[in-house]
Amino acid sequence: MVSRAWRVVWPALLIAGAGLAGTGDAGEGEFGWTRSPDLTAYLLVVAAAAAALALRRLPAVTLAGCGAAVVAYLAAGYPVGPILVAVPVAAAGVAVAWPAGRSVPANVALGLAVYVAGGLRFGLPYSGVAGTWPLLVLLAVALPAAIGVNVRTRRDALADVHEANVLRVVADERTRMAHELHDAVGHGLAVIAMQAGVALHVLDRDPGKARESLEAIRATSRDALDGMRAELGLLRGEGDGPRRPAAGLAEAPVLLQRIRSGGLAVAADIWAGELPQEVDVAAYRILQEALTNVLRHADAGNARVRVARDGDDLLVEVHDDGRAAGAATGGSGITGMRTRAARAGGTLEAGPRPGGGFAVTARLPLEPPVERAP
Structure with a gap:
């Protein structure tokens, strides 16, 4: 329970912790920002962290929420700060949650939105901190997205291997049950047919021998039916009941x-x-x-x-x-x-x-x- 809760909250804690601790000092030695961090800046950090809580169940909400908070932060003129941690968190999260055909376009859109928001604010040509902006956005989106795609690929491969192993085990068990039915029922029917022939052959001249054959038929058919019921019970998933000891x-x-x-x-x-x-x-x-x-x-x-x-x-x-x-x-x-x-x-x-x-x-x-x- 604790590990499951931690997997849900750690992205939000990462964004909130970095943002709330470092936003106040953002902008030192940086040019191009027009507005000092205030309550709105911190609210945007909290909004990005809240959106990250939905990463495991609703990655689209995290992608949209984190992207919108970062774009709004940059568009408002705040200095580049630790709120940008929300970008790689969202990029990696959707890459793990979605197939590449869906996550790659989504991350491209995220990267373009953040790039444009920063580019409009810094202006062209880029200089100073702004000159690193394209590389910063590329690293913030492309690298975590690539890691996320790799994680998903490995996870899907392991799931495929697990599924194949499960199917193999099921197939082996069905084959085993088929052999058990064949051996138990087939042998029983062969003995029954043989004993029935003997009984018919000696019925008139040796009733005692005929009676022995009929008793053998009764015992053999009972054993064959018990074995068949046991295997059919397993086939129907009735595995909790007592099983016949192995022959x-x-x-x-x-x-x-x-x-x-x-x-x-x-x-x-x-x-x-x-x-x-x-x-x-x-x-x-x-x-x-x-x-x-x-x-x-x-x-x-x-x-x-x-x-x-x-x-x-x-x-x-x-x-x-x-x-x-x-x-x-x-x-x-x-x-x-x-x-x-x-x-x-x-x-x-x-x-x-x-x-x-x-x-x-x-x-x-x-x-x-x-x-x-x-």
Whole structure:
């Protein structure tokens, strides 16, 4: 609050302090003035200071008020004095507040008005103090205006950078939510479709197995709906409510059970060590998407999952023996897995295996890279 008030009043205090303290001694050693500073001169100083109070909100008022006070002061025949401080204050203020296309003409008009007021009083040709008048006006207007334009340019550049960063963060968050929806809902639908097929196939001859598949459908659909509601709540800006904990490899046994219940044999070897959360989430989502792709596209009977520590990296491998695994390269599944791996600082490779089937291999660093000094 104090700093905000100071930004408003300091231009006025500068003009008032300099004007009230120095106007009485103005004119010593100067020629051309016809009227000693009196009450009117001080009132003009106060008027210029009052106009400067509007600099932040109404720079046009400051420009007009300061310019009019200085022109009236000079036209009245008072000696050149510290009231001229109002000129650079107004010039710099409008240059900061307005774009250059608007502030430059305004400052040119201000400079011409002050120049003409002084020139008419000093007469031509200029001599003595009057000989410095054009240079004095130029410095009083052009220099602060140039500084103001530079300040505004830098401020606008920083604002553009900030806006770009905000847009990038928003875009990254939307992409993350899109991946979450794709992984959670897409996997859920794939498992539901698989279990529904199993239930229809065994409904007449094995009601118990059909019941297991229906129960799996119910559990999977509930999880998928919960995940979708959570992400949609974030998308709608409902970020104050409780969020579902991030998925991790601790949920891998449930994932493998769902996949196996549909008839796909999955051999799994999953390392149970402590993991950074970003790596844990990325590893689980890559594993989930890779197995979902096996269900959707591979026409496979067997899959092998391996999650192991390899030096400073976590290795995630999913291999299958499907005949149509190449179809898994289509769509957004592989792209999403690569994006997740990249966000965790790792890499992902996916493609057909030389001996048949399809392979997904992700390598995720367990420690962030160390930045070396140049």
